[in-house]
Amino acid sequence: MTFAGKHAFISGSSRGIGAQVATMLAAQGATVAINYRDKAARAQKVADAITADGGKAIVVGADLTDYPSIDALAETLKSEFGGLDLLVLNASGGMETGKGEDYAMVLNRDAQLNLVKTALPLLSAGSRIVFVTSHQAHFIRETPTMPEYVPVALSKRAGEDALRELIPELTAKGIEFVVVSGDMIEGTITATLLDRLNPGAIDARKEAAGRLYNVEEFAAEIVKAASAPVPANNTVLIGDTSSFTQG
Numbered sequence: 001m002t003f004a005g006k007h008a009f010i011s012g013s014s015r016g017i018g019a020q021v022a023t024m025l026a027a028q029g030a031t032v033a034i035n036y037r038d039k040a041a042r043a044q045k046v047a048d049a050i051t052a053d054g055g056k057a058i059v060v061g062a063d064l065t066d067y068p069s070i071d072a073l074a075e076t077l078k079s080e081f082g083g084l085d086l087l088v089l090n091a092s093g094g095m096e097t098g099k100g101e102d103y104a105m106v107l108n109r110d111a112q113l114n115l116v117k118t119a120l121p122l123l124s125a126g127s128r129i130v131f132v133t134s135h136q137a138h139f140i141r142e143t144p145t146m147p148e149y150v151p152v153a154l155s156k157r158a159g160e161d162a163l164r165e166l167i168p169e170l171t172a173k174g175i176e177f178v179v180v181s182g183d184m185i186e187g188t189i190t191a192t193l194l195d196r197l198n199p200g201a202i203d204a205r206k207e208a209a210g211r212l213y214n215v216e217e218f219a220a221e222i223v224k225a226a227s228a229p230v231p232a233n234n235t236v237l238i239g240d241t242s243s244f245t246q247g
Helices: 014-027 040-052 067-081 102-121 147-164 166-174 189-197 201-209 216-223
Strands: 007-010 031-035 057-060 084-089 123-134 174-184 235-238
Touching: 007 014, 007 067, 014 031, 014 040, 014 216, 031 040, 031 067, 031 201, 040 057, 057 067, 067 084, 067 102, 084 102, 102 123, 102 147, 123 147, 123 216, 147 174, 147 189, 166 174, 174 216, 189 201, 216 235
Parallel strands: 007 031, 007 084, 031 057, 084 123, 123 174, 174 235
Antiparallel strands: none
């Protein structure tokens, strides 16, 4: 029960990796806040499954790109939890249609930074922030990625950089920060969209990497990184990175 007595908020946790992370954290004793943007019923289903298994969960709706919504979210978490021990920045996007050319940057950089700054009063010494990203984004400045993913990769890397600039301030408050980066994850919405736009892309990436993690496997790595000692470079790389680091 690694997270017994802890309170965790996981953005974008009504499905996929976020839902798995929330479920695993709850299984290890955390009280978790399941976050959704539009799909309240789907988020409630995740929470109900957690409580049916003896865990503790609440459901909180918030659009990360809507700042008043994030302010309301923080108030809800303060009311329900008092404070936070773990903030998992899982939600991301940028491949959706009809969202505007700057949507990826608004969501993956600006909204992430705003969420952290808004949540800071809830975080105390000993708490941790985990930022979830992909190798395609983390290494975008060294290694090109699929054209369809470039806007997302650049914006995710910009978000990571913006959050890393907060490390001195976070450290002064006793708050730990870690980036968890993984390859393309089989079964995610991003992988599905990429394969639709670029048929065969995921199979090609799997062949190059040897294997790709699935949703449950990657979620387990995020949960591990949420309690393991933070590396000196604040970065946990999951799986093979040879395709991204060869000079």
